[in-house]
Amino acid sequence: MTDYIIQDEWKIIENKFDPSVHQISESLFSLGNGRMGQRGNFEESYSGKSLQGNYIAGVYYPDKTRVGWWKNGYPEYFAKVLNAANWMGLSIQIDGVELDLAKMEVSEYYRALDMQEGNLVRKCIANFPDGKSLEINSIRFYSIADDEAAAYRFSIKALNFSGKISMASFIDGDIKNEDSNYDEKFWDEVAKQQNGNTSLLTIRTKKTAFDVCTATSIKTYLDDKQLKINANTIEKEKWIGQSFELDIQEGNTFSFEKIAVNLSSENYAKKELFEQATERIATVSAKGFDQLLSEQAAAWKNKWENSDIIIEGDVAAQQAIRFNIFQLNQTYTGEDARLNIGPKGFTGEKYGGTTYWDTEAYCLPFYLSTAEENVSRNLLVYRHNHLQKAIENAAKLGFKDGAALYPMVTINGEECHNEWEITFEEIHRNAAIAFAVYRYINYTGDKAYLKEYGLDVLIGIARFWAQRVNWSEQRNLYVMLGVTGPNEYENNINNNWYTSSMAIWCLEYTLTALESVKNMDAARYQEILDNTQFRFEEETEKWQHIIENMYLPEDKEKGIFLQQDNYLDKEQILVKDLPASDRPLNQKWSWDRILRSCYIKQADVLQGFYFLEDKFDLETLRRNFDFYEPRTVHESSLSPCVHSILAAKLGDEKRAYEFYLRTSRLDLDNYNNDTDDGLHITSMAGTWMSVVEGFGGMRVRNGALEFQPFLPENWQSFSFQIGFRNSLIKVSVNKENTSVLLLSGPSLKLKIWNETKSLTNAEIVNWALPVLEK
Numbered sequence: 001m002t003d004y005i006i007q008d009e010w011k012i013i014e015n016k017f018d019p020s021v022h023q024i025s026e027s028l029f030s031l032g033n034g035r036m037g038q039r040g041n042f043e044e045s046y047s048g049k050s051l052q053g054n055y056i057a058g059v060y061y062p063d064k065t066r067v068g069w070w071k072n073g074y075p076e077y078f079a080k081v082l083n084a085a086n087w088m089g090l091s092i093q094i095d096g097v098e099l100d101l102a103k104m105e106v107s108e109y110y111r112a113l114d115m116q117e118g119n120l121v122r123k124c125i126a127n128f129p130d131g132k133s134l135e136i137n138s139i140r141f142y143s144i145a146d147d148e149a150a151a152y153r154f155s156i157k158a159l160n161f162s163g164k165i166s167m168a169s170f171i172d173g174d175i176k177n178e179d180s181n182y183d184e185k186f187w188d189e190v191a192k193q194q195n196g197n198t199s200l201l202t203i204r205t206k207k208t209a210f211d212v213c214t215a216t217s218i219k220t221y222l223d224d225k226q227l228k229i230n231a232n233t234i235e236k237e238k239w240i241g242q243s244f245e246l247d248i249q250e251g252n253t254f255s256f257e258k259i260a261v262n263l264s265s266e267n268y269a270k271k272e273l274f275e276q277a278t279e280r281i282a283t284v285s286a287k288g289f290d291q292l293l294s295e296q297a298a299a300w301k302n303k304w305e306n307s308d309i310i311i312e313g314d315v316a317a318q319q320a321i322r323f324n325i326f327q328l329n330q331t332y333t334g335e336d337a338r339l340n341i342g343p344k345g346f347t348g349e350k351y352g353g354t355t356y357w358d359t360e361a362y363c364l365p366f367y368l369s370t371a372e373e374n375v376s377r378n379l380l381v382y383r384h385n386h387l388q389k390a391i392e393n394a395a396k397l398g399f400k401d402g403a404a405l406y407p408m409v410t411i412n413g414e415e416c417h418n419e420w421e422i423t424f425e426e427i428h429r430n431a432a433i434a435f436a437v438y439r440y441i442n443y444t445g446d447k448a449y450l451k452e453y454g455l456d457v458l459i460g461i462a463r464f465w466a467q468r469v470n471w472s473e474q475r476n477l478y479v480m481l482g483v484t485g486p487n488e489y490e491n492n493i494n495n496n497w498y499t500s501s502m503a504i505w506c507l508e509y510t511l512t513a514l515e516s517v518k519n520m521d522a523a524r525y526q527e528i529l530d531n532t533q534f535r536f537e538e539e540t541e542k543w544q545h546i547i548e549n550m551y552l553p554e555d556k557e558k559g560i561f562l563q564q565d566n567y568l569d570k571e572q573i574l575v576k577d578l579p580a581s582d583r584p585l586n587q588k589w590s591w592d593r594i595l596r597s598c599y600i601k602q603a604d605v606l607q608g609f610y611f612l613e614d615k616f617d618l619e620t621l622r623r624n625f626d627f628y629e630p631r632t633v634h635e636s637s638l639s640p641c642v643h644s645i646l647a648a649k650l651g652d653e654k655r656a657y658e659f660y661l662r663t664s665r666l667d668l669d670n671y672n673n674d675t676d677d678g679l680h681i682t683s684m685a686g687t688w689m690s691v692v693e694g695f696g697g698m699r700v701r702n703g704a705l706e707f708q709p710f711l712p713e714n715w716q717s718f719s720f721q722i723g724f725r726n727s728l729i730k731v732s733v734n735k736e737n738t739s740v741l742l743l744s745g746p747s748l749k750l751k752i753w754n755e756t757k758s759l760t761n762a763e764i765v766n767w768a769l770p771v772l773e774k
């Protein structure tokens with residue numbers, strides 16, 4: 001753990017320069033706008049330990065797989081979102097000595113990520129070895145008003161000297177991924193050009209041939225007056241820039257503005273890319289830095305109006321929840337159905353920047369409630385567009401007749417993961433994708449989604465489950481063998497309760513979906529049956545038989561479902577009885593020892609209780625929670641949120657809050673000692689769920705919102721905004737009551753605890769907060 005971040009309601013602040021946490025800060029100070037993003041690297045040269053990161057969504061490289069023992073069915077490559085050109089390049093030398101904070105004394109230092117307005121500022125004083133002191137002020141942002149643009153202003157003030165400054169501004173395309181499997185570089189140069197103060201560089205990914213053109217334009221000022229410079233063009237392979245010299249007098253401030261656009265061949269014809277980038281950079285830089293900065297603040301104001309959570313009485317919690325919301329909004333804006341949410345977003349290389357079940361299982365609720373409907377719709381359409389690839393993926397493993405297995409990890413629909421116990425066996429991801437269709441329709445009421453995009457995905461998934469189970473003569477029931485549940489600390493197990501229960505749920509839901517599309521639009525229904533070559537009677541009868549005859553392990557005596565066959569044979573020592581020095585298990589124990597132990601990485605049976613909650617009564621949940629949680633080590637960042645929501649449902653406010661704390665400041669306090677490689681973006685959505693679904697107890701039942709709120713003990717109040725079917729409401733919970741205000745849109749009915757009231761106009765409606773039964 002680290003705790004150097006200063007608490008503030010709207011800002012993430014560090015107030016001293018400590019190279020030992022520099023990479024953590026680079027992750028925490030990441031900027032992004034859904035289309036591109038960047039780690040919090042310094043603008044100027046920095047020779048200390050750093051992970052440089054600039055990413056363009058959708059631009060990937062198929063890095064050749066590296067495995068110890070090849071198994072048939074493994075994918076050939078792992079798609080990585082690439083580290084792209086660094087547009088910020090800046091070198092400053094004073095009398096021949098490079099400004100580099102790793103090599104000089106830093107006497108004042110302040111860096112703050114302003115989440116309210118979406119920018120990153122830094123102020124510091126660098127003392128050169130020869131005694132010259134330079135004050136630096138910078139501000140930088142990735143525009144969410146124009147998602148191809150980013151900019152910074154960098155000012156330097158000579159505090160105690162006059163001298164010669166040599167500067168170079170450049171675009172560096174000669175970069176590599178730290179996680180490259182064979183230490184290769186993934187980019188080739190296509191073209192570069194210098195026109196006045198505009199630099200352009202187009203580079204192309206090897207194999208996938210994506211072109212990305214980066215264009216920058218610079219302006220210089222001396223004490224607020226624009227300064228004309230005589231610059232020379234400097235070029236190297238995959239690198240272009242300008243250099244110039246100027247004299248600075250003591251007390252003078254020299255400022256440098258750099259505006260950049262990044263255009264990719266995903267959105268423009270390759271042959272037009274250079275020209276388009278030339279036009280885009282001209283238009284964007286004509287607006288000027290200040291105008292872009294104020295557009296950015298206005299766009300963020302708008303985002304916060306729909307997604308803010310206000311916590312009174314706990315600054316650490318307030319800062320944390322806003323940080324989570326800020327990062328989610330920086331990662332995905334839903335404007336492009338080809339994009340998705342990588343577990344690290346634009347903040348690091350780990351996980352390849354690709355799509356996991358995290359999106360459907362954890363991220364969807366956040367976007368459903370805080371963004372326009374098309375944002376979450378696009379998350380679903382992404383999978384619809386990959387259906388054919390999922391069918392091919394299943395076929396590679398021996399499935400047939402249109403069965404679809406969505407990949408564990410993907411960027412373009414093809415499987416990228418290559419560990420057999422996950423790639424082939426962690427098949428529950430298919431269920432999360434089907435469940436997301438249900439969740440989306442339940443939330444939005446957009447039933448037409450089923451006939452447009454949903455049904456064929458559901459059919460493919462249902463077909464997969466129907467082929468993945470087998471009839472056991474011994475049990476006289478269907479079984480599902482050789483799987484890995486969400487708990488990755490168990491592999492190749494039989495009858496994982498979660499996976500089998502979700503498979504049954506998928507079959508049931510697909511049958512309902514068929515019926516519903518048939519009633520909605522008979523012609524479209526027939527079209528889908530024809531396109532999928534659906535053998536109605538044979539297939540639906542089989543599904544029904546599986547639904548009625550699936551084996552789901554349980555221990556009747558204990559009143560719990562069993563995570564898998566023979567789970568109780570394991571030595572049952574609770575996590576609390578493990579020596580602290582053994583934790584985290586994944587760093588301290590051999591894999592062999594982990595696999596044989598009873599320890600659970602993340603919610604598994606309890607994930608099923610979270611998704612399928614209305615199937616079970618509170619007592620069944622309590623027994624299962626009391627059994628499984630004490631065996632769970634929460635070594636996935638996705639674990640505590642589900643436990644927080646379930647604990648809240650059980651009325652255990654204290655534990656709900658404890659679990660919430662584990663997710664909300666996970667990165668800010670570097671809880672898992674891994675923030676340096678990037679942020680845990682997808683679990684941030686889980687943090688949001690802990691507040692809204694946990695403390696707020698929000699659910700959508702029968703087309704209406706319901707809440708069962710409670711106030712964590714050390715908070716004075718909390719409130720959150722929820723968009724629901726064209727209405728925007730603000731729910732506020734304090735010690736006395738829960739009040740709801742309709743901010744915009746049509747009136748609606750809400751059930752809070754057991755009382756339903758209507759919201760109309762801009763009138764606050766109150767519900768008294770009942771005392772929870774403990």
Ligand code: BGC
Pocket residue numbers: 343351356357358486488601602636637638682
């Ligand atoms: C978790 C998975 C998750 C992945 C990416 C793993 O550690 O066990 O459930 O999909 O991380 O976040």
